[in-house]
Amino acid sequence: MVIRLVETEKHMDSPQGAYVAYLVSCMTSLRTFSSHQSRPVWRRFQDFVWLHNALTLEFPACIIPPLPDRRRLEYIKGDRFSTEFIERRKWSLQWFMDRISKHPQLQLSQSVRIFLESNDFVRMQSRRISPAASVLESIGGSLFTAFTKVKKPDERFVEMKDNFDKIQDNLDTVERLYTRISKRQHVLHNFSLDLQHDYAGFAESMQGFSVRESEIASPLQKFSDTTREYSMLIKTMAKDVLFLNEIHELLAYCHSAKAALRARDQKQVEFEALSGYLQQAVQERERTLYPTRYSSGSSLNITDFFTEKLNEVRGIDVQRARREKLEKLDHKIKELEGEVARANDISNSFSSQVLKESDIFEKAKNKELKQGLTAYADSHIDFFKKGAHAWEKILPVLESIDVGDIDQRQ
Amino acid sequence: MNNDPNKHNPNQPCQCNIDRALHGPNGFVFINGAQKQSDTPTGKSYFAYNIRIGDTETKHRYSEFESLRKSLVRLHPTMIVPPIPEKHSIVDYAALQTRVKDDLSMVEKRKRMLQTFLNRVAKHPQLGHDHVFHRFLENGVAWSDVLHSSPLSDLPKNPLQVIASKQPDIAAYEAILANSLIPTPTATYTLKNPDPRFEESEKFTYRIANYMSNNLDKSQRKVIRRLGELANDYAELGAVYNGFSLNETGAVANAIEKIGQAVDASYTETGQMVTALEGEFAEPIQEHSQFAHTIKQVLRFRHMKHAQVELIESSLKNKEESLQNLLDIEREASRLHDAMTTERTIGSNALDIDQINEAANSHTSGEESGQEESPYLNNDHRPIVRRRSRGWGGPVQMISAVGHTLQGLIDVDPASTRHNQIGKTKDSMELLQKALEITRKDLAAASIEVQADLDRFQREKIRDLRDMLIAYAKVHINYCQKNLESWEEARVEIDKIPN
Numbered sequence: 001m002v003i004r005l006v007e008t009e010k011h012m013d014s015p016q017g018a019y020v021a022y023l024v025s026c027m028t029s030l031r032t033f034s035s036h037q038s039r040p041v042w043r044r045f046q047d048f049v050w051l052h053n054a055l056t057l058e059f060p061a062c063i064i065p066p067l068p069d070r071r072r073l074e075y076i077k078g079d080r081f082s083t084e085f086i087e088r089r090k091w092s093l094q095w096f097m098d099r100i101s102k103h104p105q106l107q108l109s110q111s112v113r114i115f116l117e118s119n120d121f122v123r124m125q126s127r128r129i130s131p132a133a134s135v136l137e138s139i140g141g142s143l144f145t146a147f148t149k150v151k152k153p154d155e156r157f158v159e160m161k162d163n164f165d166k167i168q169d170n171l172d173t174v175e176r177l178y179t180r181i182s183k184r185q186h187v188l189h190n191f192s193l194d195l196q197h198d199y200a201g202f203a204e205s206m207q208g209f210s211v212r213e214s215e216i217a218s219p220l221q222k223f224s225d226t227t228r229e230y231s232m233l234i235k236t237m238a239k240d241v242l243f244l245n246e247i248h249e250l251l252a253y254c255h256s257a258k259a260a261l262r263a264r265d266q267k268q269v270e271f272e273a274l275s276g277y278l279q280q281a282v283q284e285r286e287r288t289l290y291p292t293r294y295s296s297g298s299s300l301n302i303t304d305f306f307t308e309k310l311n312e313v314r315g316i317d318v319q320r321a322r323r324e325k326l327e328k329l330d331h332k333i334k335e336l337e338g339e340v341a342r343a344n345d346i347s348n349s350f351s352s353q354v355l356k357e358s359d360i361f362e363k364a365k366n367k368e369l370k371q372g373l374t375a376y377a378d379s380h381i382d383f384f385k386k387g388a389h390a391w392e393k394i395l396p397v398l399e400s401i402d403v404g405d406i407d408q409r410q
Numbered sequence: 411m412n413n414d415p416n417k418h419n420p421n422q423p424c425q426c427n428i429d430r431a432l433h434g435p436n437g438f439v440f441i442n443g444a445q446k447q448s449d450t451p452t453g454k455s456y457f458a459y460n461i462r463i464g465d466t467e468t469k470h471r472y473s474e475f476e477s478l479r480k481s482l483v484r485l486h487p488t489m490i491v492p493p494i495p496e497k498h499s500i501v502d503y504a505a506l507q508t509r510v511k512d513d514l515s516m517v518e519k520r521k522r523m524l525q526t527f528l529n530r531v532a533k534h535p536q537l538g539h540d541h542v543f544h545r546f547l548e549n550g551v552a553w554s555d556v557l558h559s560s561p562l563s564d565l566p567k568n569p570l571q572v573i574a575s576k577q578p579d580i581a582a583y584e585a586i587l588a589n590s591l592i593p594t595p596t597a598t599y600t601l602k603n604p605d606p607r608f609e610e611s612e613k614f615t616y617r618i619a620n621y622m623s624n625n626l627d628k629s630q631r632k633v634i635r636r637l638g639e640l641a642n643d644y645a646e647l648g649a650v651y652n653g654f655s656l657n658e659t660g661a662v663a664n665a666i667e668k669i670g671q672a673v674d675a676s677y678t679e680t681g682q683m684v685t686a687l688e689g690e691f692a693e694p695i696q697e698h699s700q701f702a703h704t705i706k707q708v709l710r711f712r713h714m715k716h717a718q719v720e721l722i723e724s725s726l727k728n729k730e731e732s733l734q735n736l737l738d739i740e741r742e743a744s745r746l747h748d749a750m751t752t753e754r755t756i757g758s759n760a761l762d763i764d765q766i767n768e769a770a771n772s773h774t775s776g777e778e779s780g781q782e783e784s785p786y787l788n789n790d791h792r793p794i795v796r797r798r799s800r801g802w803g804g805p806v807q808m809i810s811a812v813g814h815t816l817q818g819l820i821d822v823d824p825a826s827t828r829h830n831q832i833g834k835t836k837d838s839m840e841l842l843q844k845a846l847e848i849t850r851k852d853l854a855a856a857s858i859e860v861q862a863d864l865d866r867f868q869r870e871k872i873r874d875l876r877d878m879l880i881a882y883a884k885v886h887i888n889y890c891q892k893n894l895e896s897w898e899e900a901r902v903e904i905d906k907i908p909n
Contacts, residue, residue: 028904170657184647191640198632205629212618212817216872223879230886366662370907373665377901380672381894388890391883401876404869 001028001107003091003097003116006040018084021043023094032108038117047115048093054111056102062106063361064259065099066252068092079193091321092296095249096214099364164261164351167358171258174365178251192238199231219397233386240379250368257361264354271343278336287327288322428544431464432532439463439532439547441525444517447471459524466549472497474553475524478546479791480559482537484565487572487711488859489537490867492530493700509854510704523693567713570594570718573852583848591838592845593670593725595717602720605857611864612709619702628701634692638684644677661907668900675896683889690881701769701871705864715853722849726842733835733842741823 006022025040026033048067055064068089100106203224210220311321429435443460458469470478473495481492528547532538545556556562566572571587586592653672654664 023458044473098438151862173657177650177657180650181654182649184650188640188643188647190758191636191643195640196637198629198636200634202629205626208621210627212614213623213875215868216875219879220875223882226883227887366907367909369662370665370904370909373669373904374901377669377672377897377904380897381901384890384894388887388894391886391890395880395883395887398876401872403873403876 001026001030001101003101006099007096008086008090009042010086019090022090024097026328030107032110032113033044033117036215041116041119044051044113045089045093048096051111051115052096055106055109058109058111059105060263061260061350062091062103063253063257063354063357063359064106065096065103066256068252093370099253102364103360115374135167163355164264168258168261171261175251175254175258178254182251189238192234196231196234196238199227199234203227203231216401219401222397226390228388229390233390234382237379239373240382250365250372252369253361253365257358260354260357264350267343267347267350271347273341274336274340274343278333278340281329281333281336285326288326288329416868422509424539424541425611426541426544426545428463428466429539429541430548431466432544434464436464437532439525441521441528444521445469457520459521461547463547466547468547468549468551470546470553472520472524474546476529477553477557478543479527479564481542483707484539484569484572485540485542485561486536487569488708488856488863489534490701490704490708490863491537492527492534493697493704495696496518496577496700510758518692519688522689523697526693526697530900536863547621568594570714573848583711583852586841586845586848589841589845591841593718595714595721599714599717601713601716607861608709608712608716608857612706612713615702615705615709619699619706622695622699622702627695630692630695632890634684634687637680637687641677641680641684644673644680648674648677661903665900665903665907667797672893672896672900676893678890679892683885686885687882690885691878694878697846698871698874701867705867708863712853712856714847715856719846719849722846724844726839726846729839731834732838733832735837736832740828740832744829800870892906 003024003026006025009021009023010018011021012018021042021044023040024043025037027037029036052064052067055062100112106112157278204222206224206227210217210224215218311318386396439460441461442462444457445460446455447458448455456471456473459475461468462472476497479491479494482489495850531540531543537543542556542562545551546553566584566588568588571584571592573587575582648670651673653668655666655670658666777876
């Protein structure tokens, strides 16, 4: 599956306000699609946002590639229609589509198909894809925050946890390294521009010199031209250091991966919490059935004891109350058992999915890295080839400068 | 004078062993070392530079080089004496790219530039044969001895009293010029008949000297400084990539490692480029900037010689006029005297000799009332400094109004005073005439020598510029080629990453 953003178009005078549209074309051999090459469609940024959200809901265990930053500085400054900004955004969206098209699950998603093929996209958008509902909302889920650590890890969980810790560490290191490189490249970029200015200034000086040293004015002039040419090459290379942008993209992808890991952790936490809840409920039932068996020690006993005493005082039929309570508990336990089973399934499938995802991420990362490194190396090779050539051209001109009769030493 | 082996005739080469060594097959002067030495009385330390020519070795410190150069300038004011590295230049520190800003790098730079200085002097057709220069290179000769012996000890203080060109019997000529009768031009004297060719040279030299120091030198230094900073950046980036590669495995790790190596190579290559540019471009530019200033001074010297000729011509003309006046008075006086003696009348017709003399004298004095002071006929022969900014102006009379009136008052015998004055004036004129001949000849010779050295220098400059520019290009070619190699290697590794 190959998705390409081929064109951009500015729509300055639409009723909803000015926006930019991107022409998206797709070629695929997947059978879920109606044809090999559907007609290209126009999509705007908020359409990509819809796609991202739809995929996030549909595939909670997957690492959904990130969208470009919405709150970029230019956006705030109001410069969101500059050619540069549009180019960069198109580039990021291309990455987004590329990653989706290469992901084994995401590429099969209905949302993607709708995005790429639908001619009546606006109507389609209103169809809500139902998310896997969060069980905890019904129980009062504020107990389960993302920061709750996984309690009482089981044997099999320990091994899984190690795996995920490794993955997490790797992501952290990659993030750290990428950030460092990004910073250094930025510094180098600015520096190269300064160097370009200095060479240009030197070229100017030599030009002025050629006017004054009229005997060798021509070779000096050509030398000045060569220096200027070289300075331009430096400028080009500084701009071509696109590795800067690719690192940025990889970093963003890395963040998405980490988010997926966190989500997985959360599912784990939910499952554990539900299990704990279930266990509590079972214990309570036990106590209610056999109050005397648990007469020693626990604070729950005292509460029950007092509740019963209070009920006696109130003249409530203790037996009937106990029966009602048991019924409620049974019901609750049954419900919980179902939920725990489901949470277990979810957690397991999340974990295995995330494992697969991190594999996909690794492969994608390596591929993107290769792309980026290739371009990086190429821009350097280009600069050095052209640089050598420029100076080689001027050498014969300089060597042919006539020095006349050199005074013989007496 | 001819017995002193050190005072040789400048027209004949000294044929000493240094001279032979310099102009033989292995005539290159090497500065092959520098040692820190301690000046025991003051406790301060300095560096002594080892000099080798042929089989001879000697040592000198920087201040002695300075002294040598000054001496050469005094001995050969019409020659363009090569420059030496500047003293305590902050610019030198700024230009050095290494962070090690200590004696060592300064010493290395000086070694290079002093060696260049000695070889430029050696290659110069006149300076290379200067025996003072030879004695500098000799083993076992203390420089202070050279300073206190001929010819340096014989040089007149005033450079304009030096016979610049090669003449026989220089001592006699110099004696004439040293006479206080001979005027010396001020720095601001404007030539009445300037030589158009030298005018042009002066203008050009001023312009180029300024341009080189303020514009060209500055801009090329900026490039070198920036390259030095860039090198450091590459070093840091290389370290980051190396760390990066450790976190990866397989083909990706290899590729990133190779990139790290390419970046490290950039660091090394940039550092080497800086060093090469320093030695092969920046230093020569600095030298040529200094050369331009030296040429300014040589042209200035010739200009002053020319001024001196014009001044002597003026003085001579004025003396002639004064002489004429005196002779006129003489004639007048003797005519009157004859008239009186033939008539032999004493009486109302008698003329008062004194009155006549006074009248004649006041006639002379009337002409000069309001004139400037006589510059050179004063009894104690003090040289007079003129303060007028215009230099020589209108006719100058021999005797000031005041002096004359006084003389008239105390003078019992104006006639004999006049005779004295006439005599003195004639003597002065003879001296001035001789001086004029000398200085005219000297100016002509000096002009030829200056022009010849300018032409010679032009060739040297073109050759140097050619070498510098070629070096600049080659350094860059080398830099690009070396870097290209390491990046192409990296590219090969990147290609090995599986898709």
